[in-house]
Amino acid sequence: MKVGVARTRITPPWDVPLGGTGLPWARVSDHLSATALVLAEADDKALAALASVDVEAADTSLLHAVQQAMAPLSLPVYVGVTGSPRSPNLLRVDPHYFQHVARQVATAIVLARRSVRAASLRVGSATLAG
Secondary structure, X not given: OEEEEEEEEOOOOOOOEOOXXXXXXXXXXXXXXXXXXXXXXXXXXXEEEEEXXXXXXXXXXXXXXXXXXXXXXXXXXXXXXXXXOOOOEOOOXXXXXHHXXXXXXXXXXXXXXXXXXXXXXXXXXXXXXX
């Protein structure tokens, strides 16, 4: 198996409201990102892409926009939302920022696809007292 990983920034412009408060941010303590993991077979055929996006909320329209931005690269894409109430809610932001996020997620996937390398999967376990 082979794996590729990449990350892009999706920190919004200052005027994009944050999910929990509805107010724009005053300062950036941690940049928001889109992180992608691409799984591939030994012959480099990509199997799937997993993406994690630092936003408060999104729906399937984000997945469709990412797939459109990735064309003609075709592979199954799974997108998870991993933000907090202090990150933008993509259900309530302006379309320009929404499209920016979709393009950045697609870019992370493309970069992860380009960085695919041999990987091994290891599993461990432990028993904790109490």
